[in-house]
Amino acid sequence: MIGLLGFLVLFGAGRWLGWAARWVWLAAWGWLLVLLLAHAPYMPPELGAFVGGDLRGWFLLGALAAVIMVYRAGLSRLRRRVAPPAAGAAARPGTFSAVERERYARHILLREIGGPGQKSLKSARVLVVGAGGLGSPALLYLAASGVGVIGVIDDDVVEGSNLQRQIIHADARIGMPKVFSAEIAMKALNPFIEVRPYRRRLDESVVADLVADYDLVLDGTDNFDTRYLVNRVCAAAGKPLIAAAITQWEGQISVYDPARGGPCFECVFPQRPAPGMVPTCAEAGVAAPLPGVIGAMMAMEAIKLLTGAGEGLRGRLVIHDALYAETRVIGVKPRAGCAACGGGG
Template sequence: MIGLLGFVGIWGLGRWRGWGEWWLLAAAGWWAFVMVMHLPMAAENPVALVLGGNFPAWLVFGLLGAVILGYRELLRAVRRRTVEDPAPVAAPGTFREAELERYARHILLREIGGPGQKRLKAGRVLVVGAGGLGSPALLYLAGSGVGTIGVIDADIVESTNLQRQVIHTDARIGMPKVFSAEVAMKALNPFIEVRPYNRKLSEENAGELIADYDLVLDGTDDFDTRYLVNRACVAAGVPLISGALTQWEGQVSLFDPARGGPCYACVFPVRPSPELVPTCAEAGVAAPLPGIIGAMMAMEAVKHLTGAGETLAGRLMIHDALYGETRVIGVKKRADCPVCGGAGPRSEGA
């Protein structure tokens, strides 16, 4: 017992006096002394009786302590190596091994491949609204490997949102939607950058914010914001993918007047009467419908960024979920549009 108390005393004194690693030498010296006192030829040594234990027990104790100290030193060596020689960070436009495995199904597609996945990684997409349309769009943009995803929304998660806003959870009720979305997106793909903007898009911040992105997805449910997003996108020359829905029907289009297409105001020049387009809170909405339309918006974003296939630029897709019908109609630029009427196709160097 006295022998064990000696170890405890040496350790406590070393911590108190700040001996650093010197207490190990003191402990080793104490153990050696105890072992000598318990040598078989000194079994009847009164000092050994006072120290307690026996030779085999103290031998095992010493070996166990050596194993523990050795394991600790091994961990320290590994940590030092990690700090001094960290794992290489992927250079811009290149992929870590884990990313190549993650995006393998994209890379296998002839229309996307490695070059297309690199364009996704370099892409910067802003999603306006983290609600019904924004939720699936954000998740699929994150899963697709879009490198930088911004999301702007001033609302908090409410229980009524969870019927269709699949990026949020019951545990995050009361959390700002942009931070809830960030949690879900980073959990899905830790290799992307998420920029949450917990504020309302306004005339004061829209221009500067949108100009920092390559593409904007608008999933808001009020016309004031839609027209604001359109004006800012036209001014910055940034393409806009706009989605809308009500009850059982949704629509999607890509507006890119800088490259000869119409803008949102060309197709919807007059704000409709509120009773003709009630909000989801007023008229209701089928839960899967925002998922369908939001996923289509993300698909259009992937196509636009990679150059795959034909986008909905100059076309408006209308989906009727109640009767399982989808139709696409052509839409054209209006020369007298007060927002983009003077905008023509941009040159590649613009």
């Protein structure tokens, strides 16, 4: 039959010539239309006899083909909805894939964050100085929250004594640079973010260029040289700084943002403590959950600042005493003549 032969020729030629499936099917539907017209009542009977078949048979064939195509299209759509994309697969810029929407659903439900706030997190770039006790929970929660680009700078390697409190690292990664250990944990938690590890000490040769590339800085270091350096560069660049510190059972945290009317770190702490007055965790010890408490607060302040939710700690200093379960909040103000920021923005 000429009619069936025409379909065989179309599908065979399409396969041999590499036509897209949609063009092959379009040609097949066109040929079916020709066959139906050939059997129309007003057409010469000889034409219908030439192509073969009858009007009813070709119509039923077309109806069956249409049902099959609708079924296949519905099945393909269902598979796309239930099958997760490859790890790290990202949606178009400014949008979320179905997997991302499910991942961040609890954020999107919050009216203070919602879809616009989650988009702000996705487009944000946050630098975390230090991948130790405070950096560990902060980095994990920033990653889990969907912050698009997270930089982490640290020149240290993972040691066994770190694992009592630095929860981003693991026993199997002892000896590995902390920034790469942190990257592994963050990408395992959320493959939809970008992690930028910098294995080096933060010093004056790189700090200005590095800070300039980010929207917000979190400082969880344990030495005053770095704290004052980061504060001065952030103040000069107009970048908010979330800084925290811990020792033994006590921690403190604030948002230092002189560009928006708050004090800088040096406004509140204009003089470094005398040597030995503020011992490090290695010297004085620290309760294991304490950096988790304060580091999580750092991440929380970052999320609030990036999304505009609630009231942050700009102009307020939180002091948490874990031993006696007491938390105090004291007001802090810009200091006139501050060498770092001049006394506020």
